[in-house]
Amino acid sequence: MEKTVNQRAWLLVLPVFLLVAFSAVIPLMTVVNYSVQDTFGNNKFFWAGLEWFSELLHSERLWSAFGRQIAFSAIILALEVPLGVFVALNMPKKGIWASVCLVLMALPLLIPWNVVGTIWQIFSRVDIGLLGHTLAAMGIDYNYTRDPLAAWTTLVVMDVWHWTSLIALLSYAGLQSIPQAYYQAAKIDQASRLDVFRFIELPKMQGVLMIAILIRFMDSFMIYTEPFVITGGGPGNSTTFLSIDLVKMALGQFDLGPAAAFSLMYFLVVMLVSWVFYTVMTNMEKADTFHG
Amino acid sequence: MGWMAWTLPTATFFMVIGALLVLMTVLAMRYPETPRIGILHIETTRGDRLFISLLGSAFICMAWLGLVAASLWWALIVCLIYAGAVFRWV
Numbered sequence: 001m002e003k004t005v006n007q008r009a010w011l012l013v014l015p016v017f018l019l020v021a022f023s024a025v026i027p028l029m030t031v032v033n034y035s036v037q038d039t040f041g042n043n044k045f046f047w048a049g050l051e052w053f054s055e056l057l058h059s060e061r062l063w064s065a066f067g068r069q070i071a072f073s074a075i076i077l078a079l080e081v082p083l084g085v086f087v088a089l090n091m092p093k094k095g096i097w098a099s100v101c102l103v104l105m106a107l108p109l110l111i112p113w114n115v116v117g118t119i120w121q122i123f124s125r126v127d128i129g130l131l132g133h134t135l136a137a138m139g140i141d142y143n144y145t146r147d148p149l150a151a152w153t154t155l156v157v158m159d160v161w162h163w164t165s166l167i168a169l170l171s172y173a174g175l176q177s178i179p180q181a182y183y184q185a186a187k188i189d190q191a192s193r194l195d196v197f198r199f200i201e202l203p204k205m206q207g208v209l210m211i212a213i214l215i216r217f218m219d220s221f222m223i224y225t226e227p228f229v230i231t232g233g234g235p236g237n238s239t240t241f242l243s244i245d246l247v248k249m250a251l252g253q254f255d256l257g258p259a260a261a262f263s264l265m266y267f268l269v270v271m272l273v274s275w276v277f278y279t280v281m282t283n284m285e286k287a288d289t290f291h292g
Numbered sequence: 293m294g295w296m297a298w299t300l301p302t303a304t305f306f307m308v309i310g311a312l313l314v315l316m317t318v319l320a321m322r323y324p325e326t327p328r329i330g331i332l333h334i335e336t337t338r339g340d341r342l343f344i345s346l347l348g349s350a351f352i353c354m355a356w357l358g359l360v361a362a363s364l365w366w367a368l369i370v371c372l373i374y375a376g377a378v379f380r381w382v
Contacts, residue, residue, distance in 0.1 A: 005324055026296070036302060042293070050357060057357050
């Protein structure tokens with residue numbers, strides 16, 4: 001007989017449900033309400049229907065911010081994931097150096113976003129920053145307030161500096177959980193270093209790597225503080241990512257209706273990606289329990 | 293509640309979703325089910341299929357607003373067909 005799913009235990013989740021209702025569901029409902037109305041302040045609202053949604057869906061501004069956001073997430077993932085795995089593979093497996101490495105790797109993760117932004121803002125300045133000044137002395141024209149390429153480079157390098165350790169630490173944990181027997185078997189079969197990586201280490205790291213990629217994608221997709229501190233979305237609009245644009249719209253221009261519609265579309269994309277990753281991850285776990 | 297700026301359409305929207313959730317809960321308690329694997333090759337329960345239907349419908353409506361000029365009521369029909377397909381085959 002097949003086991004049936006009993007959903008009654010969900011009732012025990014009620015207290016959490018109430019908490020989430022106040023911290024997430026009610027605010028989200030309010031955003032939905034705002035998104036179909038217009039306001040001139042004073043808590044007075046006028047029905048606008050789906051105007052904001054269709055206006056935004058046809059706006060150059062939203063799509064270019066979306067494009068920049070996707071590009072940013074793709075670039076940092078393409079850099080951080082291979083680099084993180086590479087670092088994890090080369091970290092000492094045990095002894096005092098393993099601990100030293102772990103602590104050193106964890107350090108950037110402990111620094112708050114706005115501080116990271118400030119560090120890199122100063123570090124990259126041409127007049128007083130070590131990086132900017134050195135590059136200028138070498139004859140390279142590097143000015144993140146004027147040149148979009150320099151602004152992007154600064155943001156990407158900063159994110160890689162801040163978050164590669166997370167990928168490295170998760171991959172390291174994945175690597176540590178591989179039993180020695182696998183390596184011994186590989187040695188008996190005279191597997192090359194590449195084969196060991198391809199057929200033992202990578203498949204065993206798959207689970208944690210998926211989590212790492214999910215976390216990094218979400219975080220980079222919602223990045224706000226660092227670009228706000230370093231470039232403020234500029235030069236021009238070149239580093240105006242989705243959240244920066246959203247805040248400009250909601251707080252800068254106080255266009256609550258369009259900003260609410262924007263948030264909802266942003267939320268939908270985040271939800272879709274989360275669901276895909278969650279499904280892939282849970283299915284991977286199930287496949288794992290089947291095949292060992 | 294005044295600060296939440298409720299409107300009749302948004303209230304209806306949330307009541308429909310709330311009613312669907314209650315219905316799903318009652319169904320799950322009355323008729324427990326086994327998860328099944330459909331065309332997406334993932335295990336789904338009725339609740340999963342409802343979630344996929346709702347999320348997909350949101351995207352269908354957005355695409356309709358962005359690409360098609362016709363009334364959004366037609367998109368709702370597309371959404372219902374889509375939801376039916378999800379419940380039948382996913």
